[in-house]
Amino acid sequence: MESNFQTSFIPKKPIVEERVIRTRSVGFLTIISFFILFAVLLITGGLYFFKVNLTKNITQMGIDLNLAKNRFEPSKITELKVFDKRLRASSEILSKHIAITPIFAALSAITMKTVRYTQFGYGIGADGKVSVKMTGLAVGYRSIALQSDLFSTRDEGKNFIDPIFSNLTLDDKGNVMFSLEFSVDPTFVDYKTTLAIEESPT
Numbered sequence: 001m002e003s004n005f006q007t008s009f010i011p012k013k014p015i016v017e018e019r020v021i022r023t024r025s026v027g028f029l030t031i032i033s034f035f036i037l038f039a040v041l042l043i044t045g046g047l048y049f050f051k052v053n054l055t056k057n058i059t060q061m062g063i064d065l066n067l068a069k070n071r072f073e074p075s076k077i078t079e080l081k082v083f084d085k086r087l088r089a090s091s092e093i094l095s096k097h098i099a100i101t102p103i104f105a106a107l108s109a110i111t112m113k114t115v116r117y118t119q120f121g122y123g124i125g126a127d128g129k130v131s132v133k134m135t136g137l138a139v140g141y142r143s144i145a146l147q148s149d150l151f152s153t154r155d156e157g158k159n160f161i162d163p164i165f166s167n168l169t170l171d172d173k174g175n176v177m178f179s180l181e182f183s184v185d186p187t188f189v190d191y192k193t194t195l196a197i198e199e200s201p202t
Contacts (some may be wrong), residue, residue: 109154117180119134131183132180136180138178161182161185165178166178
């Protein structure tokens with residue numbers, strides 16, 4: 001019995017290639033990465049332009065400074081510097097300078113007619129006080145006692161600190177020879193103060 005088989009290698013249905021389209025979802029980390037990359041690029045560009053602008057400004061300032069320097073005469077600047085140094089040195093010397101004339105004026109105002117001074121000397125201590133040593137001659141011990149009172153009671157004598165009369169001896173004429181020591185506050189013999197007082201109108 002013969003069986004009829006019809007075999008065919010040709011497909012009856014057309015072969016259609018099926019393509020599967022895969023969709024990729026954008027993740028949260030990817031968005032953050034793009035954002036960071038954009039921010040870095042933006043900051044880098046800003047810093048670059050800032051650096052270029054800053055360099056340009058510095059160069060321009062240097063040019064302006066050189067122009068300003070060239071406007072002044074270097075010899076005049078040197079002369080002014082020397083003058084400034086001399087002025088500073090003069091001010092320093094003036095601040096340490098003392099004037100003895102206020103001491104003489106105060107002594108003249110409070111010294112009695114029966115007392116006269118024969119020697120005068122002074123020195124400056126480490127604390128700035130002026131120490132005065134004098135010798136003199138008075139008509140009797142009473143004159144010295146009264147003179148000592150004037151040093152403490154008169155306004156002019158208040159500028160003299162701790163006046164001490166010592167070495168009282170009689171000479172051949174009956175007069176009393178004595179030594180006198182006291183100190184003076186530096187502000188009383190300050191040269192600038194004395195100069196200002198003398199120049200001020202009375």
